[in-house]
Amino acid sequence: MEAIMTHPVNRTILLFDIERYSDRDDVEQAYLRRMLYDIADRTLAAAGVEETKRLRADRGDSVMELIDADASPIALLRSLLTEAPAQLRTVNRMASSSAQIRLRSVLATGFVAIDGQGGWVGSDLNHACRLLDAKLLRAALRERTDDFALCVSESIHQGIVRHGHPGIAPEEFHPVTLESKNGPLGAWLHGPLPKTAPPDAAPTADPAPGQDAAAPAAREPAGAQAPAAGPASQGPGATFHFSGGTPSFGGSLVAGDQHGVSGGTVHGDVHLGGTDQGGTR
Numbered sequence: 001m002e003a004i005m006t007h008p009v010n011r012t013i014l015l016f017d018i019e020r021y022s023d024r025d026d027v028e029q030a031y032l033r034r035m036l037y038d039i040a041d042r043t044l045a046a047a048g049v050e051e052t053k054r055l056r057a058d059r060g061d062s063v064m065e066l067i068d069a070d071a072s073p074i075a076l077l078r079s080l081l082t083e084a085p086a087q088l089r090t091v092n093r094m095a096s097s098s099a100q101i102r103l104r105s106v107l108a109t110g111f112v113a114i115d116g117q118g119g120w121v122g123s124d125l126n127h128a129c130r131l132l133d134a135k136l137l138r139a140a141l142r143e144r145t146d147d148f149a150l151c152v153s154e155s156i157h158q159g160i161v162r163h164g165h166p167g168i169a170p171e172e173f174h175p176v177t178l179e180s181k182n183g184p185l186g187a188w189l190h191g192p193l194p195k196t197a198p199p200d201a202a203p204t205a206d207p208a209p210g211q212d213a214a215a216p217a218a219r220e221p222a223g224a225q226a227p228a229a230g231p232a233s234q235g236p237g238a239t240f241h242f243s244g245g246t247p248s249f250g251g252s253l254v255a256g257d258q259h260g261v262s263g264g265t266v267h268g269d270v271h272l273g274g275t276d277q278g279g280t281r
Helices: 026-046 073-094 123-132 135-143 154-159
Strands: 009-018 054-058 062-068 103-114 148-153 173-180 183-190 201-203 252-255 257-260
Touching: 009 026, 009 073, 009 123, 026 062, 026 073, 062 123, 073 103, 073 148, 073 154, 103 123, 103 135, 103 154, 123 148, 123 173, 123 183, 135 148, 135 183, 148 154, 154 183
Parallel strands: 103 148
Antiparallel strands: 009 062, 009 103, 054 062, 148 183, 173 183, 173 201, 252 257
């Protein structure tokens, strides 16, 4: 029988992944999974996300949540920035060194469909999973003293972060570009960038204050004249003034002391010596 797939619907996508999960034995892995579920539940509850508005998929060392679009992504992001780190600190204070849990997380939005076997399908979900697995996010967590690293998608940054809602500081997010098999993938890392960028990613220059990161840099209009340079300090010898025209120099120009202007073209009228610019001397 042919599997029936639902129509794609817009969802908020939340992903968590445990660092160094496969390095633990079976008992420790079982404990870490319980802690992961508990932290995810408490984070979503603090954001006011009801259980009826979320679907969960278990991936062993990670968990994926699909959240209804009418649940506030602002409240969810705020909870990720406060509640998730607080829960991690509480858990790790009581845990042995071998049972410490450190998490990578991704928050994204996009269209996701559910197939006849209950699987989730959608390119936006694929992008979120690639962010979660990115070497840059792994490096960021590895270099931090705290136990949590968060990356958000371009859509979350454009729709939420850059507007500076209470509890969400836009200056704490930094643009990064990740290389994927489908081409460059833009995202925003919360907190400091890793000191050494891994080969699959590169930090992107932060936009100037008030400038939309998605907007191209301002360009000078075609044919615009560059501002005139101020007077240069003058030593003994010739003085040159350029005020239009297109004179060219090759070899050396001699006027008093010898001043070489070679291998190039100098634009502007040329006045040699003195300060009178009434005519060409």
